[in-house]
Amino acid sequence: MSTKYRAEDIEVLTGLEPVKRRPGMYTDTSRPNHLAIEVIDNSVDEALAGHARQVEVTAFKDGSVEVTDDGRGMPVDIHPEQGMPGVELILTKLHAGGKFSDKNYEFAGGLHGVGVSVVNALSKKLEVWIKRDGLEHYMAFASGDRKSRLKEIGTVGQRNTGTRIRFWPDASYFDSPDISIKRLRHLLRAKAVLCPGLTVRLTVEKTGDEEEWCYREGLTDYLVSELQEYERLPQKPFAGEMKGTDSEVSWSLCWLPTGGQLQESYVNLIPTPQG
Numbered sequence: 689m690s691t692k693y694r695a696e697d698i699e700v701l702t703g704l705e706p707v708k709r710r711p712g713m714y715t716d717t718s719r720p721n722h723l724a725i726e727v728i729d730n731s732v733d734e735a736l737a738g739h740a741r742q743v744e745v746t747a748f749k750d751g752s753v754e755v756t757d758d759g760r761g762m763p764v765d766i767h768p769e770q771g772m773p774g775v776e777l778i779l780t781k782l783h784a785g786g787k788f789s790d791k792n793y794e795f796a797g798g799l800h801g802v803g804v805s806v807v808n809a810l811s812k813k814l815e816v817w818i819k820r821d822g823l824e825h826y827m828a829f830a831s832g833d834r835k836s837r838l839k840e841i842g843t844v845g846q847r848n849t850g851t852r853i854r855f856w857p858d859a860s861y862f863d864s865p866d867i868s869i870k871r872l873r874h875l876l877r878a879k880a881v882l883c884p885g886l887t888v889r890l891t892v893e894k895t896g897d898e899e900e901w902c903y904r905e906g907l908t909d910y911l912v913s914e915l916q917e918y919e920r921l922p923q924k925p926f927a928g929e930m931k932g933t934d935s936e937v938s939w940s941l942c943w944l945p946t947g948g949q950l951q952e953s954y955v956n957l958i959p960t961p962q963g
Contacts (some may be wrong), residue, residue, distance in 0.1 A: 726803035734759025761820030
């Protein structure tokens with residue numbers, strides 16, 4: 689270690705280098721689950737904004753995860769200031785995104801300009817397919833860097849829109865390289881509960897398991913299903929909601945004579961364990 693400290697010793701990290709140097713500042717490094725959550729949250733945000741009805745998640749044998757939605761599709765046009773396609777900007781630059789204002793999303797759970805770029809930085813490989821404006825586009829990345837330029841690979845119907853992202857987590861950044869399917873399943877089910885009418889599907893290639901959730905009633909159905917083995921007071925939970933000009937809240941609750949551990953809270957569909 690040098691005993692001198694000069695201006696030349698100061699490092700300025702650019703692009704996704706800060707994430708690679710200090711991944712723990714940006715994500716949970718115990719398992720790659722949080723990477724999957726970031727991509728899923730972006731898809732669910734499309735549903736929150738009224739532009740998506742389905743989110744499909746596949747966990748592959750090779751450790752990769754794929755998330756598909758039928759939202760608007762990530763932007764593919766050239767950013768006027770950065771000179772690159774919107775999708776490339778979102779995936780390769782920190783603090784680049786469309787959620788800093790309420791112009792595109794009134795409510796959003798995905799990290800504002802950070803989340804999906806972190807996924808790219810901490811993945812050995814990431815591929816994205818986008819259906820938008822009657823065309824399908826494809827782009828690939830490796831360790832956060834562009835591997836292939838955005839290109840058109842086909843045509844689709846004008847109403848056939850959405851984004852598909854598949855990523856391969858880099859095991860060197862995580863204590864365990866394996867996705868916890870139990871945690872992923874719980875999260876996806878919660879997303880379906882908290883976004884009534886959204887259909888969420890999970891496919892696990894290793895076991896062949898396939899599950900689908902779609903809750904029309906939302907919180908109450910979820911609470912009752914989780915506590916069906918317990919005596920509840922009241923039997924039908926208290927439930928309600930309040931809406932303001934720029935926010936709203938929904939709740940469902942009951943009591944267990946014998947006590948219980950089920951207590952969950954969410955803000956913009958993101959778990960808030962501390963309340």
